[in-house]
Amino acid sequence: MQEQTQIFGIRAVIEAIHAGETIDKIFLQKGLKGDLFSELETLLRQHAITSSYVPVEKLNRLTNKNHQGVVAQISPVEFHDMESLVLRIIESGKTPLFLLLDQLSDVRNFGAIIRTAECTGVDGIIIQKKGGAPVNGDTIKTSAGAVFKVPICKVDHIKDAVFYMQASGIKVIAATEKTNNLLYDISFKEPCAIIMGSEDRGINPSILKVVDDKAKLPLLGDIESLNVSVACGAFLYEAVRQRL
Incomplete structure (x- = not known):
């Protein structure tokens, strides 16, 4: 490795x-x-x-x-061109499922998310060039090698990726507590991209303004948020459940 x-x-x-x-x-x-x-x-x-x-x-x-x-x-991995990747997935005839990470900063969370993304058939992960966790030895270790299997793309701004997804017919869903919609109220059966925010700030408010849908997980305890990699896993497996 x-x-x-x-x-x-x-x-x-x-x-x-x-x-x-x-x-x-x-x-x-x-x-x-x-x-x-x-x-x-x-x-x-x-x-x-x-x-x-x-x-x-x-x-x-x-x-x-x-x-x-x-x-x-x-970086130990080669990054992919987002536009080429999206086009290739659409042309393959499968229903696209992408993951956008808005300045996630913890490398172990990043690695755990990549591992879950590989297990749930995510077609590509889009990250921002600046401000996010690097792909380093810790990322590789936590991802259990999945970092070499899931295409990762870097863009100047996550908002650029949102607009490109939307223009390509891919619905963009934000994982955020700033909504009344539960995760289970949203359809993941059509082409979609899920956005996860950073550990401390969540998704940038300017990005929340342009997404197609927002969804949150029901939290039944006293703690107000889940670890981002755990929340991401819940979102991705709901998409899998709906698509099976």
Whole structure:
């Protein structure tokens, strides 16, 4: 199983970007200057690669090699093009089932969701380029290898994915407590995409305004929310139940 790989050094990272490597995240040393570093920063903006400016101590913890103030993490999976994937699934004649994750941040939740998605026949998972959990060793381990079986797509904004799904005849359903509709009141038999929100903030309000349907799980205890991966499992298996 391929684990996440690190690249360090400014020139090595620049060459990796030019070579088309799938870079998940880059850590840059705060206060670093120079022409080569400026070239790298320009490349990161052009390719919309997520980066963080961190103290040198953080970089030293990531690697004991001569990192020159730059450490990049290469994703162990190849990401798919969302539009091509949606078109391929529609043309295959099956009823599409997609999963959109709005800035889910915990890698173990992400891994657990990917595992459930594989078990429930999800056709693809769409995540945002910035702000979400990376696909790293923890994700792979928690997903039990499912990360290599379910296509994952990255988009600039989840709202772009919502609009594309809708334009493709796919109903978008938000899993949110901000509704009176229970999960069991919604039809999942037609082509649909389910959106799950982040652990702390849920689904972005601007996204909730444009979805086709909203649904919540009945909570019978005192705690007001479920773990996002558990809630996602309940939604996906309701879709499976209806489609069987």
